[in-house]
Amino acid sequence: MANFDIQHIKNVVLVGHTGSGKTTLIESMLFDAGSITRRGSIIDKNTVGDYTEIEHEKQKTLFSKLINTKWKDYKINLLDTPGFDDFAGEIIGAMRVADCGLMLLNATMGVEVGTDIIWEYTDQYKLPMLLAVNHLDNEKADFDKTVRQAKAHFGNNVVVVQYPVNQGEKFDTIIDVLNMVCYKYPAEGGKPEKIAIPDSERERANTLHQELIETIAGNDETLMERFFEKGELNEDEMKLGLHHSLIKHEIFPIFCVSAKSNMGCGRIMSFIDNVCPSAYEMPKQKTIDDKEIQCSEKERTSIFIYKTLSEPHVGDLSFFKVLSGKIKVGDELTNENTGQVERINQLFEVEGNKKTSVNELVAGDIGATLKLKDTHINNTLHEKGFPIEIIPIDFPHPNLTIAVEGTKKGEEEKLSMALHQLVEEDPTIKVEVSPELKQTLIHCHGELHLSVIKWKLENAFKLSVEFKTPRIPYRETIRKSAETIYRHKKQSGGAGQFAEVSMKIEPWYEGIEEPTGYSIRGKEEIDLPWGGKLVYYNCIVGGAIDARFHPSILKGIMDKMQQGPLTGSYVRDVRVIVFDGKMHSVDSNDMAFKTAGMMAFKENFHNADPLLLEPFHHLKVHAPEELTGSIMSNMQTHRAVVEGMDSEGHFTVITGHIPYAESHKFSSDLRSLTQGRARFEMEFSHYEPVPFEMQKNLVEHFKDEDEVE
Structure with a gap:
């Protein structure tokens, strides 16, 4: 691929609830861009994004991927992400290095709980965000309902740029109210025919066009003055206004797409290269001592590691964003976190599992390198004599704990090394060897996260392991x-x-x-x-x-x-x-x-009069309002004490305390009860006396075990 300067590189992260169509959309984007000659599918297990064996098995995106392509003299780095909150670390890591986001909404489901959770992260990073309503070719698609929900959840600055004319099984027409044109797609999708807006849609298109102008003008004083003077903004002025408002995280334009039928994908790509910001236009990255890093090719070189991955027959890959300067093959950079000097022997542009060697990457670009000695996620590397350390990614704390042990003797060291590698690749996993409980504990983010960990241990590391409920640290x-x-x-x-x-x-x-x-x-x-x-x-x-x-x-x-x-x-x-x-x-x-x-x-x-104490954890459950009654009833079956209920965004938040001994069962119950539409956080709070009968049983059980030993 040709070299691109800082002004012609765009980094876009695709996010959305599982099933919203991110991986399929990327296939259509790559096809329209000419990067691939045939669109793959999740069912056929041949997409560029989902290339790992476990993703083929589960037919879901489980890890973030870097996929670069070229579109009209621009290099676009697409970052595919999972749709499950269990893999929040993958989502947040990709968001941290993106300069714009594309949130997919399922036209048949509206704004789902995973979408709400991910939106919290976009707010945290103030990431420019486009919205795309997908699955418009489904018979149950409801574009207007999805837009209403988006406005209710994300604010009134959600604004329609496109709307479908004939959503449903015969969907093939989109009206664009930014450039006031109608796109008519062939049955196989791809490049549309541009036609005049039909008379039957003229009134609606004009109304939405005016709403778009007013929203853009309302976020820019200069454009507001022009709007008052002329009563109109031209297309270039609207694009400029959208560009500035995206950077400030103030306007969220909605597009239409059928990723499966490849309709609307090219228009989104064009909007990305014409309107979405590049890294140098975004607010400057900050160091831990509150200094700003100028994203410029002329500055001293620095890079930030956001992901590591160990690939069979390849080795340890470090994925990074170039914060400043240029990184070249042969460079020696100092790791500010470890003090290690790392030599850059290879540089890659990445397209899923395909890696293309390059000699250099410039500020604002994202790439990968191989076999760094002592470099990890969240590390900053820089030129000698230019010490900087970027603010690290704040990964969420685990909320599920399980004990793991090998079932074969003599594999203890192999298991320890495997767990270390898992933590290296996924910092949301914590491993603890507990002398108190005499168990090795894995702390992670839910049952799906746990199933991936087990799959890796058994398939990637060829270990036979057993997961057990952890012992309770009584006092x-x-x-x-x-x-x-x-x-x-x-x-x-x-x-x-x-x-x-x-x-x-x-x-x-x-x-x-x-x-x-x-x-x-x-x-x-x-x-x-x-x-x-x-x-x-x-x-x-x-x-x-x-x-x-x-x-x-x-x-x-x-x-x-x-x-x-x-x-x-x-x-x-x-x-x-x-x-x-x-x-x-x-x-x-x-x-x-x-x-x-x-x-x-x-x-x-x-x-x-001896007394057994058990740990209680502070519990915070985020759930849709209609599920709160069922959740609170279930909490009581787990000896939890409900302390309060409040609103937080579009969630109802239930707070209370729960015995740690009940937390594992509660996690399973919550997922089952809400179909994954709720999430929870826990942290240790205090100890309380164990109920009398429970203490009696635990003491008897200990005596029996002691006698056996």
Whole structure:
């Protein structure tokens, strides 16, 4: 492909709810542009965008793709994205490097929940956005309803540029009210015939043309003055006004398309190259220290990594946007995040899974390179002596956790490496090796996201894995005081062991008074790594236990607190008073007093009205208003407490608290109950007592497991 300067490169991300037709539209765009000679289809598994085996299997876009083409002296980088919120990281990453978005709306479904969710991201990035109503050749298509919903959801600056004349199975005609022409398409789609607007449509076309002019003029003072002077704006003035309003995220023009029949696609491409902004016209990128980066070929070179991918027989690909300057084969750039100097040995323009080698890419362009040593998503690379770091992508937090383990012995290291690679490619996945739960946990964004992770582990990495419900990080504490005398005595040939400890334990809470009736010789307050406190008092008088043995007693107590007496969970918020004891001049040692301290604590704990605590998470559910009643009813079946309900955009937001033990089932129920039209966020809030019967069952289960072991 020929070299393009900064003014002739457009970066467009295609977004929309699953099934809206993004991948199919890209096929028609590439066909009209001459990049491909035959349009592929998702059913035939031969599209440029969906080329991975798992996408063929599921017949859905699961990963963002970079697909470049040429259109009338412009290079257009198209970024295809998934339509599921489970893959928000892929969507956000592509949006971060795009300079314009194309939101597809399904004419049979209107504005769907995935569309609303994605619109939040467009607002976050203030991304210029075109809207295209697709599937107009479906018998259930309803363009006017879709437009009304778009205006209701995205604001009155949603404005019609095109409308269909004969939507439905015989759809073949579009009226464009920007240039006031009628497009009549042949049965096979492609290039339309331009004809005069029929008399039967003249009144509607004039009305929409006037609305478009007024919307454009209303967002530009200069054009408003011209409109008042002339009562009209010409086509060039309207395009200029749309261009400026798109950059400011103020006007959202609606187009018509049938991606499947290839009708309306070329007009959108022409609008992209004529009206949509290039990178250099957009607000300047900012660094973490609030400096601006000039998107210019004349500046020092810097690039931003937005995606990484490991491809079989190819290696590790890093996808990037050139922020400034030019990147050339042979350049050595410094990674501001790692300090690593990276040599650029290859540069590629990318068209799905096809890569074309190039010698350089200029500011504003998007491309890929191979085999960088220590470079990851969100890293900034720059010329030596030109240190900058761009503000990183803020990826959403996971809301689903599952435990994973290999089913074959000896594959632990292979599984660990595979999980590391998954995290490298998808930063919305978090992997945690939990010493507390003795499990490897995967934190991700939903069941579909999880199914893709499992597919990759089993097919790409050839691992046999099993997913399990994660154990719950319970906490143990006490509600009353108890005291005991514990003697540890062992004599079995050779040196013996002897230690006696008199110990009292009590619940600890903030502001508790110091214990009375004891002579306090020492006090240690320990902030426990898992939350809460242990407060240890040395109240020994008369040398009954030598001071050198107190660290061993404390060590024994801490060991038991790390594997609590009830369920093996961490113990918190306890104070311990050691007030008496005995020792032997020969048989007393550190091990004896550690054991005595541990056993005295355990015995006391069982007598101190022990209590099991479970983690509660703050829950925030975004859902359509008509589903809130069903969702709140379901929340109560999961022991959740509903705290409030409010509006946020076009969602009803339900807030509350839910036991972590119920969150996995709630996630499945919510998706089933709402057909994926709701989403939720969770974060740890606090601990609460486990219900009595539940505690009893958990304690019995732990005893049974302990006996088996």
